Amino acid sequence: MSNERRARVLAELAKQGDLDGSRLCDVAGAVVGVTGAGIMIMSSDSPLGSLCSSNAMSGVIEDLQYALGEGPCVDAYGLDRPVLEPDLANPATPRWLAFSRGALEVGARAVFGFPLRFGAARLGALNLCSDRAGALSDDQYADALTVADVAAEAVLVLQAGAPPGQLATALETDANFQYVVHQAAGMVSVHLSVSIAEALVRLRAHAFATGRPLTDVAADVVALKLRLAHD
């Protein structure tokens, strides 16, 4: 990674005063030059949520990966290398059928995932999407690698500023850690007398079966508009 690319990314980040989670995505999209950019935080078990999204398209793409557990960020994180899909509508190898359907619906035509890591820590993945099919240029690819590195560092630096045991407020500004899904899981676990893990599975299954976003289903459960029944 060249110092010049890194300096350019840092200069963009430094441009407007306070650094926080949401600026990271805006800068990522601007530097690489794609329609949308987002950052997902992940753990070995599953995606934990979205740190930021630069636009609605990348927001949906992150929600889909969270709900379905498949997609470019999930793979990039799992395989620990960039995962590129330049033509979502006509992929060379069909994959992520459910994710692709949802992503195409919101206008995404190309999606790319880059792992976010710093030192030994594997934080998640940078998600880039475009409304036009086509591969990233060599420059864009190199920029994306640089942005992923800088973003990983920035996330840790921001977390370093938090009181012990707490998430840094700078990381919450635009984040979506899907709290409503967890609230709904708590309720479903009571309604159906099942464990929280089972409740989450039931919620996901219901969302998949009805073709609705997981967050919408969860919001309806919390608002008492929907009550999942035993099978």
Next chain:
Amino acid sequence: MSREGSLVRTFVELADNLVADFDVVEVLTVLAHRCVEVLDVADAGLMLQSPRGDLRVVASSSETMRLLELFELQADEGPCVDCYRSGRAVAVLNLELEAAADRWPRFVPKAVDAGVRSVHAVPMRLRDQTIGALNLFRDDEGPMPDDDVVAAQALADVATIAILQHRAAINAQLLYDQLTEALNSRVVIEQAKGVVAARTGVDMEEAFGRLRRHARAQRARLVDVAHAVVTNAITVDALES
């Protein structure tokens, strides 16, 4: 070298030290000396918060400076301490005026004895965290030139970022663990809110209130109460209402 050149050189030096094995004390000592070279100040010093949370004198441009700073910490009084506590710059234009002695009755006589006439302290701060202060002592009364004030804050900012990045570098795994632990704690708390809401019919905010009050009454951590609720280790009825 011109003043501009010296400032740029200092920035580059600091930025270059963003590698895992940089020595915080060494870098800050260089910074302190550089401040004296390029700014209109007689002495410079840096205080940093230690990992345990107490403030320490980390670097000084002279022994006199170091002793004065140590005195401030021991007396728990002075413009540098105030700067760190408030996270805002503190400028004292004339230490010999009564107002200064009223504000810092123990620090001022010692500083004046040592030849200090004015003080400018700038916070080392990133967003809502102040990790220390850059303290500048002058042997003239009156304000520091505007250019110097701006340069001093910029130097403090670069040093702050360098230190936090250094901490992040050596603590990447630890910070990541803290991040995921914090996130997982939030998740369990949200799940517990759902459980309480479903059992009692209250809304999420009230559910949160019940969990919090129970934690306080039991002197337990909120996340532990949440975990107990979610695993049915305690029943919702047992929560204070």
